[in-house]
Amino acid sequence: MDIKELKGIRGIIAAIALVIIFAGVLSSFMQLEGNVTRGISEEYNKLAYRVAPNNLASWVYDYRGFDTLIETGVIYVGAVVSVLVLGRGLVGLKGVDDEERVVAEPMDLKTETMPVLLKYFALPVVILLVSYGLLVVTGASTSGGGGFQCGVIVASAYLLSVVIYGKRSPFNLKKKTLIAFGAFGWGLYTMLGLPGYLTTNYWQYNVGADLWSWVPSFPGSVPEVLRTVFGEPFKLALELKEGVFYATSGIIPLINIGEAFNVIGAICLIFFAFIYGWSDSEEGSGK
Amino acid sequence: MIELTLQTLSFLAAALLVIIGMAGMLYLDNLIKKLIAFTLLSDGVNLALVSLGYVQGGIVPILEPGASLSDFPNEAALIFGPGIVLTNIVIGVSTTAILAALIVILYKRYGTLKASKVLKGEHE
Numbered sequence: 001m002d003i004k005e006l007k008g009i010r011g012i013i014a015a016i017a018l019v020i021i022f023a024g025v026l027s028s029f030m031q032l033e034g035n036v037t038r039g040i041s042e043e044y045n046k047l048a049y050r051v052a053p054n055n056l057a058s059w060v061y062d063y064r065g066f067d068t069l070i071e072t073g074v075i076y077v078g079a080v081v082s083v084l085v086l087g088r089g090l091v092g093l094k095g096v097d098d099e100e101r102v103v104a105e106p107m108d109l110k111t112e113t114m115p116v117l118l119k120y121f122a123l124p125v126v127i128l129l130v131s132y133g134l135l136v137v138t139g140a141s142t143s144g145g146g147g148f149q150c151g152v153i154v155a156s157a158y159l160l161s162v163v164i165y166g167k168r169s170p171f172n173l174k175k176k177t178l179i180a181f182g183a184f185g186w187g188l189y190t191m192l193g194l195p196g197y198l199t200t201n202y203w204q205y206n207v208g209a210d211l212w213s214w215v216p217s218f219p220g221s222v223p224e225v226l227r228t229v230f231g232e233p234f235k236l237a238l239e240l241k242e243g244v245f246y247a248t249s250g251i252i253p254l255i256n257i258g259e260a261f262n263v264i265g266a267i268c269l270i271f272f273a274f275i276y277g278w279s280d281s282e283e284g285s286g287k
Numbered sequence: 288m289i290e291l292t293l294q295t296l297s298f299l300a301a302a303l304l305v306i307i308g309m310a311g312m313l314y315l316d317n318l319i320k321k322l323i324a325f326t327l328l329s330d331g332v333n334l335a336l337v338s339l340g341y342v343q344g345g346i347v348p349i350l351e352p353g354a355s356l357s358d359f360p361n362e363a364a365l366i367f368g369p370g371i372v373l374t375n376i377v378i379g380v381s382t383t384a385i386l387a388a389l390i391v392i393l394y395k396r397y398g399t400l401k402a403s404k405v406l407k408g409e410h411e
Contacts, residue, residue: 006314018310026302029335033294036339036365056348056366071377078381082388148377206328270384274391 057252058146065193065204065255072189072262076182079266083273114164122164126171129157137260138253147256151263158264159271178272180267188258192251195234206234206250297338300398306374318390322383329379340365377387 044058057191060068130153135149136156161171173181196205304327311324333377348363390400399407404410 003411014314018306019311022302022306025305026299029298029302030295032335032339033298059366061371071343075381077379078384082384085385086388086391117305145373267380273388 030042060205060252061202061206068255068259069193069203070190072186072259075266076186079182079269080179083269086273089246118164122160125169126157126161129160130154130171133157133260137256145256147259148263150256150260151267153269154260154264156268158268162271162275173268174274175269175272178265178269180265181261182269185258185260185262185265188261189255192255192258203250204255211255292343294338294341294343297334299330300333304328304334306336307331316401316403318393318402318405319407321402322386322390325386326379326383329375333375336368336372336375339368 044062133150134155136153136248137146139146158171160174165172193204195207197203199205199207233254308324308328308331310325311327312321315321315324317384341361346362348366379383393405394400397408398410399405
């Protein structure tokens with residue numbers, strides 16, 4: 001149906017139908033207002049500060065981490081499926097000859113005609129975007145979140161550099177690299193959550209192992225720098241002292257990094273598919 | 288008469304977004320416009336979920352040292368809605384990517400973006 005066809009009686013009926021649906025949607029939203037218990041469940045408030053540095057992190061440990069595992073799967077599968085649909089023409093419609101199968105054609109990237117100003121200023125912006133993404137993912141050290149945002153920021157840097165510089169982009173990741181990124185992120189996420197699940201049946205449970213004691217030690221022990229950078233994975237320490245709130249966040253920072261890798265892979269793969277099709281040959285041809 | 292708080296207004300905006308998205312998906316012919324309408328609809332749902340957790344004069348749901356545990360549940364904003372929204376955004380990205388890819392396929396097959404022609408199997 002086109003909007004032009006909605007004249008006369010059909011248009012009036014359509015408008016009335018929309019008004020009725022609007023009233024229904026609005027009233028159901030308004031009913032939510034009174035029927036939701038305000039604040040946060042008493043249980044979270046009683047337990048949160050013993051489980052994790054803050055309420056949100058305790059929530060991540062509770063169910064949200066497992067939820068995110070499925071979520072990382074969904075985004076990875078979504079990216080790969082869109083690449084397959086776009087690049088290989090696997091979705092054959094009935095009655096379509098092989099000649100009519102879809103062949104991916106690359107986007108027309110005329111980088112020669114790009115203004116010089118853009119060419120000079122895009123690279124610093126790309127570098128800034130990537131470092132901003134890294135800042136975001138490393139900044140969220142005490143609660144969940146940050147991985148997806150970092151992935152999206154870095155993917156936008158990738159898109160910018162490819163659009164400006166084309167195949168000569170300094171940030172030109174190959175198809176296989178992107179798939180590996182996504183799979184690595186998903187795998188890291190799974191591997192970090194599994195120990196807790198296998199020992200206690202709770203996903204992402206911090207089993208309390210001292211990871212650094214397993215590392216075949218350098219002369220002496222693990223360098224202090226490494227400890228500072230990676231914290232104490234699997235070892236959740238919380239101390240509520242008088243006026244001092246000390247916490248290590250367990251495996252949450254590492255999980256954020258895994259999520260970031262997964263999202264960078266998935267979203268760059270989507271961009272890749274829309275720009276080059278499936279192939280990453282020199283000309284970007286889909287043939 | 289309903290009191291016009293910030294929450295009521297954001298529910299109103301959310302309902303408007305939902306209805307604009309729904310109307311776009313139903314009545315617009317262009318597939319790209321349908322896709323845009325779909326994202327509007329999902330944004331409306333997200334806005335409704337976020338504004339669900341609004342507490343007038345509330346605080347950020349982080350337990351500060353020395354905070355009173357008895358007042359905290361009543362003052363802190365609800366974090367359940369934003370959590371669901373995070374999931375929704377990720378799912379939205381995946382579905383939008385797949386939909387866009389399918390639209391590209393349809394365009395290459397039929398040479399048109401008009402849903403009415405695609406449904407009839409007409410070529411441009």
